[in-house]
Amino acid sequence: MNRTTSLVLVIIAGILGTIFSFWFGLNNHLLPEQASMQAPLVDDLFNVMVVIGTALFILTEGLIVYSMIRFRQPPGDETDGADIEGNLPLEIVWTAIPAVIVIGIGVYSVEVYEDMGGLHLASPPGHMHVQQPESPGTEMAGMDSAAMAAMPPGSAMAATMSADMAKAAPVIPLPEAKEQIASSYYGIGNRLSDEADEIDLTVNVTGMQFAWLFEYPDLGITVGELHLPVGRRVRLQMKAVDVIHSFWVPQFRLKQDVIPGEETRLQFVATLPGTYPVFCAELCGSYHGSMRTQTIVHSDEDYAEWVKTSQVAAKPSKVPMTVAQLSDEEYLAPYAQEIGLNAETLPKPSTRSF
Amino acid sequence: MTQTNPRVIAQPTPPPPEIEEVPSYRMWKWYDYFTFNVDHKLIGIQYIVMGFIFYLVGGAMAIAMRTELRTPDPDFVDPSLYNALLTNHGTVMIFLWVIPTTIGGFGNYFIPLMIGARDMAFPKLNALAFWLNPPAALLLAVSFIYGGAQAGWTSYPPLSEITAPQAQVLWVAALILIGTSSIMGSLNFLVTIWKMRVPSLPLLKMPLFCWSIIAAAVIALIGTPPLTIGLLLLTFDILFGTSFYKPDAGGTVVLYQHLFWFYSHPAVYLMVLPVFGVMSEVIPVYARKPIFGYTAIAYSSLAISFVGLFVWVHHMFTSGTAPWMRMFFTVSTLLVAIPTGVKIFSWVATLWQGKIRYTSAMLFAVGLLSMFVFGGITGVTLAAVPFDLHVHDSYYIVGHFHYVLFGGSVFGIYAGVYHWFPKMTGRFLDERLGKIHFVMTFFGTHLTFLPMHNLGLSGMPRRIAMYDPQFQALNQLCTWGAYLLALSIVPFYFNVIYSWIKGKRSSGNPWNALTLEWTTDSPPMIENWEVLPVVTTGPYDYGKDRQEEVRQTD
Ligand SMILES: [Cu+2]
Numbered sequence: 001m002n003r004t005t006s007l008v009l010v011i012i013a014g015i016l017g018t019i020f021s022f023w024f025g026l027n028n029h030l031l032p033e034q035a036s037m038q039a040p041l042v043d044d045l046f047n048v049m050v051v052i053g054t055a056l057f058i059l060t061e062g063l064i065v066y067s068m069i070r071f072r073q074p075p076g077d078e079t080d081g082a083d084i085e086g087n088l089p090l091e092i093v094w095t096a097i098p099a100v101i102v103i104g105i106g107v108y109s110v111e112v113y114e115d116m117g118g119l120h121l122a123s124p125p126g127h128m129h130v131q132q133p134e135s136p137g138t139e140m141a142g143m144d145s146a147a148m149a150a151m152p153p154g155s156a157m158a159a160t161m162s163a164d165m166a167k168a169a170p171v172i173p174l175p176e177a178k179e180q181i182a183s184s185y186y187g188i189g190n191r192l193s194d195e196a197d198e199i200d201l202t203v204n205v206t207g208m209q210f211a212w213l214f215e216y217p218d219l220g221i222t223v224g225e226l227h228l229p230v231g232r233r234v235r236l237q238m239k240a241v242d243v244i245h246s247f248w249v250p251q252f253r254l255k256q257d258v259i260p261g262e263e264t265r266l267q268f269v270a271t272l273p274g275t276y277p278v279f280c281a282e283l284c285g286s287y288h289g290s291m292r293t294q295t296i297v298h299s300d301e302d303y304a305e306w307v308k309t310s311q312v313a314a315k316p317s318k319v320p321m322t323v324a325q326l327s328d329e330e331y332l333a334p335y336a337q338e339i340g341l342n343a344e345t346l347p348k349p350s351t352r353s354f
Numbered sequence: 355m356t357q358t359n360p361r362v363i364a365q366p367t368p369p370p371p372e373i374e375e376v377p378s379y380r381m382w383k384w385y386d387y388f389t390f391n392v393d394h395k396l397i398g399i400q401y402i403v404m405g406f407i408f409y410l411v412g413g414a415m416a417i418a419m420r421t422e423l424r425t426p427d428p429d430f431v432d433p434s435l436y437n438a439l440l441t442n443h444g445t446v447m448i449f450l451w452v453i454p455t456t457i458g459g460f461g462n463y464f465i466p467l468m469i470g471a472r473d474m475a476f477p478k479l480n481a482l483a484f485w486l487n488p489p490a491a492l493l494l495a496v497s498f499i500y501g502g503a504q505a506g507w508t509s510y511p512p513l514s515e516i517t518a519p520q521a522q523v524l525w526v527a528a529l530i531l532i533g534t535s536s537i538m539g540s541l542n543f544l545v546t547i548w549k550m551r552v553p554s555l556p557l558l559k560m561p562l563f564c565w566s567i568i569a570a571a572v573i574a575l576i577g578t579p580p581l582t583i584g585l586l587l588l589t590f591d592i593l594f595g596t597s598f599y600k601p602d603a604g605g606t607v608v609l610y611q612h613l614f615w616f617y618s619h620p621a622v623y624l625m626v627l628p629v630f631g632v633m634s635e636v637i638p639v640y641a642r643k644p645i646f647g648y649t650a651i652a653y654s655s656l657a658i659s660f661v662g663l664f665v666w667v668h669h670m671f672t673s674g675t676a677p678w679m680r681m682f683f684t685v686s687t688l689l690v691a692i693p694t695g696v697k698i699f700s701w702v703a704t705l706w707q708g709k710i711r712y713t714s715a716m717l718f719a720v721g722l723l724s725m726f727v728f729g730g731i732t733g734v735t736l737a738a739v740p741f742d743l744h745v746h747d748s749y750y751i752v753g754h755f756h757y758v759l760f761g762g763s764v765f766g767i768y769a770g771v772y773h774w775f776p777k778m779t780g781r782f783l784d785e786r787l788g789k790i791h792f793v794m795t796f797f798g799t800h801l802t803f804l805p806m807h808n809l810g811l812s813g814m815p816r817r818i819a820m821y822d823p824q825f826q827a828l829n830q831l832c833t834w835g836a837y838l839l840a841l842s843i844v845p846f847y848f849n850v851i852y853s854w855i856k857g858k859r860s861s862g863n864p865w866n867a868l869t870l871e872w873t874t875d876s877p878p879m880i881e882n883w884e885v886l887p888v889v890t891t892g893p894y895d896y897g898k899d900r901q902e903e904v905r906q907t908d
Contacts, residue, residue: 261601
């Protein structure tokens, strides 16, 4: 095979490899459906990395396989191979190209991360660290009143919110208009700003062995499944009662650890009505795998309907104001059935006592 | 001497006779391997044999877990036991298999031989370091009486403080013993390599395995103390009621994560760097070519170990970490890809225009190369915070690090064993069984760990005994892969035991290799050489017209 032929073959292989990399990167379908505004940002980054990764994979594995076949020992030939100790230009190239690629990925990641709201400025730390409560019951109660007190008056009155939402709150632009999305609409981490005026709905999330509890402070609803209106700016204020948990909805591409002694937050906009799983992603004990529930993203009408039904179901006496006087068990009892807590899923006393 | 006859080793004593006779010099007896013996080669074999025993233990745990995961419901083992299995699988595989076998085993056996020393710098310290390991293993075994540590090998508080606390304390004690052993060993390697090279061996002519051990030793020395402190504070919390990690008493749980990952991410490089060293020894010998870019490979080991000290927070991107940290550690993590890429490309270039021998050692080395390319690429994706937020603590991570640690470290250990077995025992392994072993391991690895990436991307968390039924099909695939991997060790263990007793006899340098360990008998005598060798060629001078062979002075 002469030089020209092999050069042509290499070029053809390169073109085919590139085409395949792009095709695979853009059509990999490896990630689940996109149900939040952050999801397309993450997926675009992922797909770009898949394109680059596939190309690098084909190139390197191709060279390995080619070398193993082409340069295998000829039968009976006991001599050594070529005396090549290095090649400085080549080595510079394969140091510089990966460097450029990873710096590019780094810059792109930072950009996506900023768009996702991950670079929110921290507000004074005093606002973030909640007073350490004596028991989970009082802890939640304390948080609720604090959160309510912080609300600008009238911003989200319990009863009016759901009914008036459709006309009162501005509808959030969906991902088509990415540039318009102010990063304050959504975010991750525990350092999100405390300002509530950008938020349509706040949900207090409690993680415990082995269940999730979702409390709607403005609506007086506490449930074991997360119900959300589509296209609204949602903030989850998350606390852990016992050990570290991690809130993960794969379709939202969002995950945030829920840490004892520190409130963490997630802000996002769900974009696709449907039912999606909520997983606990941080090992939290024997039944960690069963610590899952679902989140239901409703259209505005369905959501209003759900709020109405749930408020009827909730006894007025159970609004969080009185909770401070209740023990853990008393506080949780009304919800135990709702979230499917039973003796089996509760932590075993034997593993917790010392 | 012509190029076609790579090398003849001058022997001060007549070559060992073909007949099965006791060599003229004294050899260790079988029972010496159970004693406090200071010979580095004996200690090396102690480490390797111990490692291969715990490989079976950790493997059995993995098989139990994969059997549990063939169905979504917890129906094979109790969920608490499942957590104990996953915790101890990780602990055993890292601390009693990969690290002791590569650094303790290959390191102890070959570092003195490669640099022309008669032993390590501190032989007694060396033996002491080894003998800290069996009690550690015993502590882990005893911990199962109390249910076994169940908080994952990461053992994050508060979970680790409230779940099976007695077992957790025993687990911490085991890790501290192993950590102490690791500090002693690392110090010993650094001093040995620095002070005990034969005068004719400059640093930049050392075999690359020595460089990778230097890099690993630096990591162990810097990283182990913070881990030990982190674990001690955890024990104080459990035993003495302190509150370092108790948020309701003024502690913080994230502090532990920093102390833990400051060691434990570099620990990944600790498990991989020595195996990179093995790669650099194996590939040139069977490709019959000089290693491509010696200096770049040597320095890239140091670069990995240095940059690797500044990447730990990428394990904590979802822990409520400050935004600037997420950015800093994204960039630093991505940087590790550069020296790693240099190594991979250099090995591929070493294959180029070689005359590749398809030995079992070479197959495993090239297998490692192909696996590591994939594990490295998925590793780069994890450095990108927005994407990591999605897959963190998912099966994508499990798949990724098993490509690096099984496809990487374990393949490297296999390559090293096939390569050095004749040196260590004086006998060859059976090559046909070796190839069967390779094929089974290669396909078993992909079958077990490739579907895990899809599982994680589509939403399956890791460390769960019960899972959403939508994930069942792929999990069953992984389980079948795990069974294939379990089966794949049968030809290997049979091969090793059989060949050690009855294998074909090997000469001092069966592979015509150029590093110093091949200039003595197989197995080497106690004290390694009668007369120390003089280095006259580079470690990888294949394909050169070698006028001067390594000779031994009189
Ligand atoms: Cu959990």
